[in-house]
Amino acid sequence: MTLTQTQAAHTAEYSNGAGLQGKMKVILSRKGFDSCYGGWPSPILPDGRMISLPIPSSEDSICYKDLKIQNKNLYELMRELFSKIKINGKWVELTEQTTCHLDPDIYHFLIDRDKEWVPLFGQCKAAQSHLENKNVTEGDLFLFFGSFRKTKYDRENRGKLGFDPKDREKHIIFGYFQIGKIIKVNEGTKLSKWMLYHPHTIRERRKVKNNTIYVARKRLSWNSSLPGAYFFNYSKNLVLTKEGCPKSYWNLPTFFRNLEISYHSNNSWKSDGTFKSAGRGQEFVIEENEKVEEWAKNLIEENFYTTQISHFRSRSDSNNSKRLSHSCPLPAAQFCLS
Numbered sequence: 243m244t245l246t247q248t249q250a251a252h253t254a255e256y257s258n259g260a261g262l263q264g265k266m267k268v269i270l271s272r273k274g275f276d277s278c279y280g281g282w283p284s285p286i287l288p289d290g291r292m293i294s295l296p297i298p299s300s301e302d303s304i305c306y307k308d309l310k311i312q313n314k315n316l317y318e319l320m321r322e323l324f325s326k327i328k329i330n331g332k333w334v335e336l337t338e339q340t341t342c343h344l345d346p347d348i349y350h351f352l353i354d355r356d357k358e359w360v361p362l363f364g365q366c367k368a369a370q371s372h373l374e375n376k377n378v379t380e381g382d383l384f385l386f387f388g389s390f391r392k393t394k395y396d397r398e399n400r401g402k403l404g405f406d407p408k409d410r411e412k413h414i415i416f417g418y419f420q421i422g423k424i425i426k427v428n429e430g431t432k433l434s435k436w437m438l439y440h441p442h443t444i445r446e447r448r449k450v451k452n453n454t455i456y457v458a459r460k461r462l463s464w465n466s467s468l469p470g471a472y473f474f475n476y477s478k479n480l481v482l483t484k485e486g487c488p489k490s491y492w493n494l495p496t497f498f499r500n501l502e503i504s505y506h507s508n509n510s511w512k513s514d515g516t517f518k519s520a521g522r523g524q525e526f527v528i529e530e531n532e533k534v535e536e537w538a539k540n541l542i543e544e545n546f547y548t549t550q551i552s553h554f555r556s557r558s559d560s561n562n563s564k565r566l567s568h569s570c571p572l573p574a575a576q577f578c579l580s
Contacts, residue, residue, distance in 0.1 A: 268382070268535065288395060293319070297343050302343050421456050
């Protein structure tokens with residue numbers, strides 16, 4: 243089989259979900275800016291869109307200014323919110339040359355895409371070893387969460403975007419990713435050309451023994467009308483943080499109580515039913531459970547459709563008003579799957 247034929251076969255496999263059987267594990271995966279990486283929460287825009295900010299990275303070549311949000315770039319949006327970010331424990335000036343780690347890559351509008359593109363997520367070192375030890379495999383589901391805070395336009399400052407002083411930082415689920423294909427990427431791995439932009443394809447990461455790229459399914463295994471990976475607008479049912487508590491104190495459904503969640507123990511549950519999430523670790527793998535699986539499926543389906551309704555409204559409003567300068571209406575081809 244030629245390289246082209248092999249790549250075509252791989253594309254068919256992760257697009258159509260060949261060979262998926264058994265239960266689906268759910269992984270709560272911590273991603274984006276926080277107090278250590280970047281130093282700020284990611285923004286919830288005034289129209290409800292959550293933009294998970296990729297963490298800064300000097301190893302990578304994509305700049306924040308290269309990432310598009312309609313008629314602005316991500317650098318311009320970030321500079322409205324703050325002028326400095328935290329890199330390796332130090333506050334540094336955010337500039338047009340500041341580079342970032344675009345991973346997980348689930349926002350289709352950020353850069354120009356190849357027609358073959360599907361969302362990608364990379365992992366390596368201890369975090370990837372943890373996923374391997376927990377037997378995370380094709381068909382399993384990542385729910386990406388991060389630190390977020392609402393923003394508002396400041397009328398007293400020429401309509402500039404800023405964090406809402408009345409809102410507290412929270413852990414919120416901002417997207418999902420069902421695994422279609424797992425590729426070990428080392429120095430000799432041949433990849434499709436469209437994948438080569440991804441940060442886990444660069445030479446330095448290829449030298450890491452367990453460097454891995456996860457390729458999303460084209461469509462969800464249980465609902466072929468929905469894409470295999472996507473992002474959400476803000477909704478209360480996506481908020482993990484318990485109302486009035488610090489962000490790491492979560493309000494999980496009661497059926498989580500007796501399940502194994504990696505990096506946690508029975509002591510993570512407090513007497514009032516609050517779950518204290520771990521400060522360390524990226525990937526919280528939840529024991530296979532039908533109720534958790536159903537919870538995740540319902541969460542995705544409900545929030546996917548409400549996000550689409552909101553984006554249609556945003557596109558309609560933007561045709562009538564130039565004031566929505568941060569709007570990123572979604573072309574129908576990007577989310578209506580045949």
